[in-house]
Amino acid sequence: MTIAKVMDIMRAAMLVVLKIAGPILIASMVVGLIISVLQAATQVHEQTVSFVPKLFTIAAVMIILGPWIMKVMNDFTKYIFQMIGSLS
Numbered sequence: 001m002t003i004a005k006v007m008d009i010m011r012a013a014m015l016v017v018l019k020i021a022g023p024i025l026i027a028s029m030v031v032g033l034i035i036s037v038l039q040a041a042t043q044v045h046e047q048t049v050s051f052v053p054k055l056f057t058i059a060a061v062m063i064i065l066g067p068w069i070m071k072v073m074n075d076f077t078k079y080i081f082q083m084i085g086s087l088s
Contacts, residue, residue: 001087009083016076020069024061031057 035050062069 027057027061028054
């Protein structure tokens with residue numbers, strides 16, 4: 001296996017990580033920002049007030065994007081197995 005192939009696999013792996021984690025992190029950050037603004041406005045600084053909405057948001061994003069995430073992972077797995085098959 002050449003260095004170019006290894007770099008291609010690493011690049012593909014990083015793109016898959018960004019595709020999968022990106023929407024979840026962005027949704028969590030948006031909800032966290034909204035809750036932080038509301039907490040600053042109402043001066044209620046309870047930790048569970050920000051944790052529970054983030055938890056529900058992440059669960060909703062995972063449910064909505066679950067099939068797409070599985071497709072991305074499936075495509076990456078097929079790519080890896082094709083690369084393994086082309087080694088010989």
